[in-house]
Amino acid sequence: MERILITGGAGFLGSQLCSFLLDQKKDIICTDNFFSGDKENIRHLFSHPYFELIRHDIIHPLFVEVDKIYHLACPASPIHYQYNAIKTVKTNVMGTINMLGLAKRTQARILFTSTSEVYGDPEVHPQPEAYWGHVNPIGLRSCYDEGKRVAETLMMDYHRQNNVDIKIARVFNTYGPKMAVKDGRVISNFIVQALKNEPLTIFGEGRQTRSFCYVTDMLQGIIALMEQDDLRGPINLGNPKEHTILELAKKIIHMTGSSSPIIHKPLPSDDPVRRCPDISTARKKLGWEPRVGLEEGLEKTIRYFKEKLNLNPRK
Numbered sequence: 001m002e003r004i005l006i007t008g009g010a011g012f013l014g015s016q017l018c019s020f021l022l023d024q025k026k027d028i029i030c031t032d033n034f035f036s037g038d039k040e041n042i043r044h045l046f047s048h049p050y051f052e053l054i055r056h057d058i059i060h061p062l063f064v065e066v067d068k069i070y071h072l073a074c075p076a077s078p079i080h081y082q083y084n085a086i087k088t089v090k091t092n093v094m095g096t097i098n099m100l101g102l103a104k105r106t107q108a109r110i111l112f113t114s115t116s117e118v119y120g121d122p123e124v125h126p127q128p129e130a131y132w133g134h135v136n137p138i139g140l141r142s143c144y145d146e147g148k149r150v151a152e153t154l155m156m157d158y159h160r161q162n163n164v165d166i167k168i169a170r171v172f173n174t175y176g177p178k179m180a181v182k183d184g185r186v187i188s189n190f191i192v193q194a195l196k197n198e199p200l201t202i203f204g205e206g207r208q209t210r211s212f213c214y215v216t217d218m219l220q221g222i223i224a225l226m227e228q229d230d231l232r233g234p235i236n237l238g239n240p241k242e243h244t245i246l247e248l249a250k251k252i253i254h255m256t257g258s259s260s261p262i263i264h265k266p267l268p269s270d271d272p273v274r275r276c277p278d279i280s281t282a283r284k285k286l287g288w289e290p291r292v293g294l295e296e297g298l299e300k301t302i303r304y305f306k307e308k309l310n311l312n313p314r315k
């Protein structure tokens with residue numbers, strides 16, 4: 001039986017990846033330091049005979065024997081990764097060195113979840129993998145985006161120097177059930193605010209764009225990449241349908257039947273103006289593309305947050 005390590009396994013994506021791979025009869029070792037991960041996300045797996053949880057911070061080495069590593073660990077929401085910026089850099093740099101060392105010793109294939117933030121505030125639109133990005137190296141987002149860029153460098157160098165079997169996924173904005181109420185990102189913020197009939201907080205005028213990928217689509221993309229044998233460089237994974245933040249706010253107000261007003265708050269520094277993935281490589285090489293449209297995904301996510309906030313009329 002294949003033994004798989006998932007770092008950040010109690011997080012939004014990691015926890016659903018644990019469930020998904022357990023269903024595929026894999027033996028799972030999940031690590032998390034519970035900074036932004038939550039035990040609640042994996043509690044239902046505790047009694048599974050092939051699920052093992054290790055409370056561990058990957059900035060320290062980890063000694064386990066595995067066949068594959070999904071290296072997801074790192075807070076991904078700006079409020080969380082900026083809370084302790086130095087720790088975010090350590091997680092990406094030291095954490096990735098530790099996981100690559102583990103992959104090297106055990107000859108495990110390792111997949112790293114990088115980010116669309118490596119493109120910074122992009123001057124090329126939509127963003128193909130070949131674009132090098134437009135990143136502020138000293139800004140508030142740099143602990144995350146430069147951290148992820150160094151981690152990509154490490155992945156490529158361990159491959160070139162030590163022949164480690166690597167995969168790099170550049171994950172664009174992803175949403176869905178299991179996001180934390182306090183995740184701080186736009187979809188969870190807007191849905192929670194709408195359900196509580198509180199004002200929706202648009203940062204800036206709301207003309208900035210993002211492209212939102214539903215969680216199950218993203219997981220399928222990540223797994224397809226892990227199972228692909230000859231891809232080395234980074235691969236964009238995301239939904240190529242682009243929306244403005246104002247459009248998103250209006251849609252969520254409409255779908256929740258909320259009486260919330262929209263208010264505007266200052267735009268955080270270095271907030272990218274436009275973001276949209278060019279997924280032609282993933283389409284061609286993985287035969288993958290997202291299937292869940294925004295409305296369908298939002299419907300499921302709204303239902304999840306209703307239950308989470310105890311607003312479900314059936315309860």
Ligand code: UDP
Nearest residue numbers: 184185186187189201202203208210245271
């Ligand atoms: N945003 C917003 N209101 C919020 C949270 C975020 O208007 O309550 C904006 C944010 O400024 C950004 C976009 O929504 O332009 C996406 O933000 P998020 O934090 O979800 O992701 P990221 O900026 O990392 O893409």
